Structure formats: structure tokens, C-alpha cells
Amino acid sequence: MEKYLTLLSNTTLFTGIAKEDISSMLTCLSAHMATYKKGEFILHTGNTIHEVGMVLSGSALIIKEDFWGNRSILSEVSSGFLFAETYACIGTVPLEVSVVASSDCEILFLDFHKILTTCSSTCQFHTKLIHNLLATLAQKNLTLTRKLEHMSQKTTRDKLLSYLSGESLKAKSPSFSIPFNRQQLADYLSVDRSAMSNELGKLKKEGILTYDKNTFILKENFHE
Amino acid sequence: MEKYLTLLSNTTLFTGIAKEDISSMLTCLSAHMATYKKGEFILHTGNTIHEVGMVLSGSALIIKEDFWGNRSILSEVSSGFLFAETYACIGTVPLEVSVVASSDCEILFLDFHKILTTCSSTCQFHTKLIHNLLATLAQKNLTLTRKLEHMSQKTTRDKLLSYLSGESLKAKSPSFSIPFNRQQLADYLSVDRSAMSNELGKLKKEGILTYDKNTFILKENFHE
DNA sequence: ACATTTCTGTTGTTTTTACAACACTATAAA
DNA sequence: TTTATAGTGTTGTAAAAACAACAGAAATGT
Structure with a gap:
């Protein structure tokens, strides 16, 4: 031993x-x-x-x-x-x-x-x-608990926002990097990769966030 | 005190x-x-x-x-x-x-x-x-962990089967009762109640299980 | 017994997702 | 440089879910 x-x-x-x-x-x-x-x-x-x-x-x-x-x-x-x-x-x-x-x-x-x-x-x-x-x-x-919180969201969009919001709060900044690539993130959230990619594209187009590779920036001025 | x-x-x-x-x-x-x-x-x-x-x-x-x-x-x-x-x-x-x-x-x-x-x-x-x-x-x-396991399933059907299978194993019997009504179960699994009810109906029709109120019986002879 | 409320199942419609197939990087390897 | 290869975004289609609305059953209270 x-x-x-x-x-x-x-x-x-x-x-x-x-x-x-x-x-x-x-x-x-x-x-x-x-x-x-x-x-x-x-x-x-x-x-x-x-x-x-x-x-x-x-x-x-x-x-x-x-x-x-x-x-x-x-x-x-x-x-x-x-x-x-x-x-x-x-x-x-x-x-x-x-x-x-x-x-x-x-x-x-x-x-x-x-x-x-x-x-x-x-x-x-x-x-x-x-x-x-x-x-x-x-x-x-x-x-x-963290994972469950994201997974409790019904849509891919909401799962993404829940996850990204959590990462942002953890980083204490609207800008942060995540430890996953797209496929890993999709697996983590139990969603389809391409559908998730698509949703990310929409979120970017709507001005809710921007991203480059694994770095994301959430936009403060977004209202539901 | x-x-x-x-x-x-x-x-x-x-x-x-x-x-x-x-x-x-x-x-x-x-x-x-x-x-x-x-x-x-x-x-x-x-x-x-x-x-x-x-x-x-x-x-x-x-x-x-x-x-x-x-x-x-x-x-x-x-x-x-x-x-x-x-x-x-x-x-x-x-x-x-x-x-x-x-x-x-x-x-x-x-x-x-x-x-x-x-x-x-x-x-x-x-x-x-x-x-x-x-x-x-x-x-x-x-x-x-148990809840996360059910929620990781992609479809309502698989979430249901995961949950019910777990309850059956816990009860050590194909027949068991659950502590939820339909709405509570739907909330627990984060799915729509009516869609879940619908799925339960299909599972019954397909002979995978039967149920009456909160009592379920899983059928052994089911193969995917 | 009756009325009321809650629970459950059913159906059709709309929205969202999964899936598959493919194109376009970026990166590493030959 | 060329060739793989892994990662990412895009699109169309089929499948599944959410949603809404309703009907019947069951439970509850009066």
C-alpha cells in the first residue's frame, strides 16, 4: 500500500x-x-x-x-x-x-x-x-443541483440560458469561458448538438448574447 | 430554545x-x-x-x-x-x-x-x-441522482420509463404505487401533463405496462 | 343526493426538437 | 503544402412535445 x-x-x-x-x-x-x-x-x-x-x-x-x-x-x-x-x-x-x-x-x-x-x-x-x-x-x-436546474428547463433555449447565466454568475462577469465544446455541452444538457448550435445562432441574432468559440458574453440590456 | x-x-x-x-x-x-x-x-x-x-x-x-x-x-x-x-x-x-x-x-x-x-x-x-x-x-x-437520471432522457416516454423502472426496482416488484398524481409527476419530470397522460395511454395500449390511478404494473415480456 | 371542484384522459394545432446530411472552418499530421 | 480530422454552423424533414380546450370520472363538501 x-x-x-x-x-x-x-x-x-x-x-x-x-x-x-x-x-x-x-x-x-x-x-x-x-x-x-x-x-x-x-x-x-x-x-x-x-x-x-x-x-x-x-x-x-x-x-x-x-x-x-x-x-x-x-x-x-x-x-x-x-x-x-x-x-x-x-x-x-x-x-x-x-x-x-x-x-x-x-x-x-x-x-x-x-x-x-x-x-x-x-x-x-x-x-x-x-x-x-x-x-x-x-x-x-x-x-x-446546478445540472438539475438547467435540465429542468423545457426548451433547449431555456436550458442554454440557464447554463450560461449560471456560468456568468459563477465568473462574476457577463463574459466567461466554458469548459465544454459544442458536443460536450449538448451532452451535458441532454439536447441535440445541431439544434443547440442553431439555438445559439438565434440567441446571437436576437442580441441576447455573443460568443466566439468557448467564450460567451451575455448582454445586460435584454428584457423578456 | x-x-x-x-x-x-x-x-x-x-x-x-x-x-x-x-x-x-x-x-x-x-x-x-x-x-x-x-x-x-x-x-x-x-x-x-x-x-x-x-x-x-x-x-x-x-x-x-x-x-x-x-x-x-x-x-x-x-x-x-x-x-x-x-x-x-x-x-x-x-x-x-x-x-x-x-x-x-x-x-x-x-x-x-x-x-x-x-x-x-x-x-x-x-x-x-x-x-x-x-x-x-x-x-x-x-x-x-435519481431525478437527474430520469431527466437526462430526451423524450417524455423515456423519462416515464426511467422513472417507473426505478420505482419498480425500489419496490422490488413489477407492481408498485407512486407518491404523485399526474400533475405532480409531470412537474417532477418537467414535462407537460397532458402529453404525459397521452404517452401513458400509448404505453398501456402497447402492452408495456398497465396502471390504475397511482398503481402501476410493468410487463416483463417487453423487448425494445 | 346534489353541486362543486379536482383529477384524468383525449384530441387537434402549433411549436420545438431530433435527426440526417452537408458545407465550412481551424487545427494537426503527413 | 497537402491531407486528414475534429469542431462548428446550416438547412430541410420527420417526429415529438407543448399548448389549449374539452369531456368524463372521481373525490369532496354541503
Whole structure:
């Protein structure tokens, strides 16, 4: 496990904790590692879990099967990132997804209860760990809320305006750059790329905004 | 504050903690109360906060203004429920929403750092409190993820199937009841009610499912 | 029992979207 | 420079959704 200390110290979960401290914490958390071959199941839908998983090497897919057995990939987890932390924190809800190795990989499991129960009263690193876990959940929460807000809009136009308005407020400026190209933005908003491009063209023509590549400028004087 | 101990003991945050223990914890958390008149701002967009808010009496609205100043109500918080916990947990991201009293109300503020830092090493209730906070965030996370999954579908039909499939898996049965009437379901999925009703009719005609009021039965033998 | 209101399904029309096909960059690679 | 290649905008068409308006069923209150 030693060889992963550098990786661990760069993860969101262990951020702010020195390598030597991480090392001793791992025993205290009864952390254990497991290896999986490509295609192997790491966690199964329906299971109730009490451990948080972290990818150390390789990567894993979060997949879901609906009532009729249609499989879909929800996301990919790469090294340093957590998975199943939501279910581990709740503790009573069975997994609604499965986790599968998308390449040979090594996974670190951390007991959720041991994360919560500080080992010694003065263990400041433990408090930091809990803080990091809370921050991770909260951050994910915020990301989901933002996306949901855009997706709740009915038309492509309104989804675009909701997203761009949010980016503008985040940047505290009517001018800002976005981290997506057109296809990625369309995927993010779950709309058709060409229809979205078309809508962007209309918005520009109507003077509501201008853009060049990934830089957008919203116009203040627009009234509905 | 004493008169709210019963209310507090029934909240998600303090669940599993006895009233007498809550009472002593409140001081330890330097909890403080504030009252607001209807329409008064409790939290302002742009502020960075380090306290979690809980409505004790009355209710509050979470509102948001977009780039052009269009206001929208995101949700209503009633007594016993938390607000702004996401921002308090992250600690560095300025509020993207405002919180306004929708009636005269009393609000309890709890310092996030004091929640994290256990007062005495053996304070088991404190651990429980942290656990409850984590569970609250995780639960919200799960709710958001589920909704986002349905909303990511492009057509009303697929949104419906995604939602109903999810409910069926949750109930572990092809037959289940939903907690929404038609209008509420349409609002939840951000689609038009009549169009949704129409789509439900088609799905029934095609033998993919049947329903009666709020009870649905999905048919196993359906292939795409 | 009756009246009233809420809920639900149905239909036709208009608007919006997805889809497909293509042209025009810009950029990188050969 | 030429040749790919990925990214973007444009257009027409078919499909789907929103909208509006209404009718019947169910629930509620009097």
C-alpha cells in the first residue's frame, strides 16, 4: 500500500493530511485492498454496503440495469476517486448500481464507521478526514443541483440560458469561458448538438448574447 | 430554545439523540436563534457561510436570480429541515441562492466547525450528529441522482420509463404505487401533463405496462 | 343526493426538437 | 503544402412535445 501514499495524499479525501499520517490512519481505518480483473464485478446492485471504495489503479465503471435489463453506463471512476460513498454514508439503502472493473484495477476499501469514530480524542487528522468526506458529498450535491436546474428547463433555449447565466454568475462577469465544446455541452444538457448550435445562432441574432468559440458574453440590456 | 427540543429530536439532524443530550449539545455547538419577519432575507446570494440553518417555526423559501434578474423559487423549507448545509460544508463557495422568510419565522444556526470538532473525546452523541449530517447529504445526493437520471432522457416516454423502472426496482416488484398524481409527476419530470397522460395511454395500449390511478404494473415480456 | 371542484384522459394545432446530411472552418499530421 | 480530422454552423424533414380546450370520472363538501 505504501507505493500509493503519494496518490492518496493528492485525493480529495486525504487532502491536507501528510503522507506519514495517512499511513498510520490506514491501519486505524482497517483499510484493505483488493484487485480485480477487467470485467469483474466490484459491487453488485442490491447489496448493502458499509465501506467506501477508492480506485488506486486502473478504472471502474458505474453501471445500471433498468427493469427490462437495459444496461447503461453512468460514469467512469479513475484513480484517486471515490465510489459508492453515497450508499456507504446512508448505510441502509441497497445499491441501485453495480461497479465493474473497466480494466485490471486495485481498489481500496475504507470502513465508513471507522471513518466516523475517531480513534483518539485528539486525532486532528481524523477530523480533517471527516471534513473532507463531508466536503466531497457537498460538492457533488452542488454539481448535481446546478445540472438539475438547467435540465429542468423545457426548451433547449431555456436550458442554454440557464447554463450560461449560471456560468456568468459563477465568473462574476457577463463574459466567461466554458469548459465544454459544442458536443460536450449538448451532452451535458441532454439536447441535440445541431439544434443547440442553431439555438445559439438565434440567441446571437436576437442580441441576447455573443460568443466566439468557448467564450460567451451575455448582454445586460435584454428584457423578456 | 427549550420549547423546541421535541421538534429537534424529531429532525433528521438530531435523530437518535435524546432531548436532554440535545439540550447540552446546543450550547456546545454555540447554537443561536434569530427571528425574521415575512419577506426578510435570511441569507444573501454571494455570501460565504459557515453555519447550517434550521427552520424552527414558520417557513423559508430558497430563491435564485439569474443573470437577467429573473427570480425563481427553488424550494420551500419547513420547520425541522436544514438549509444551506451544502454551502456550509464546502465553506468556500459563495451562495448561489438566497433564503427568504415566507412567513414570520425562527431560525436556528449551528456552527459547522463546532459540529465537526467533537467537544469531548467520548461524546458519542457528537459522532451521531456527524453521522446524521453525512446521511442527510448522502440522502439528498441520492435523490438528486435519481431525478437527474430520469431527466437526462430526451423524450417524455423515456423519462416515464426511467422513472417507473426505478420505482419498480425500489419496490422490488413489477407492481408498485407512486407518491404523485399526474400533475405532480409531470412537474417532477418537467414535462407537460397532458402529453404525459397521452404517452401513458400509448404505453398501456402497447402492452408495456398497465396502471390504475397511482398503481402501476410493468410487463416483463417487453423487448425494445 | 346534489353541486362543486379536482383529477384524468383525449384530441387537434402549433411549436420545438431530433435527426440526417452537408458545407465550412481551424487545427494537426503527413 | 497537402491531407486528414475534429469542431462548428446550416438547412430541410420527420417526429415529438407543448399548448389549449374539452369531456368524463372521481373525490369532496354541503
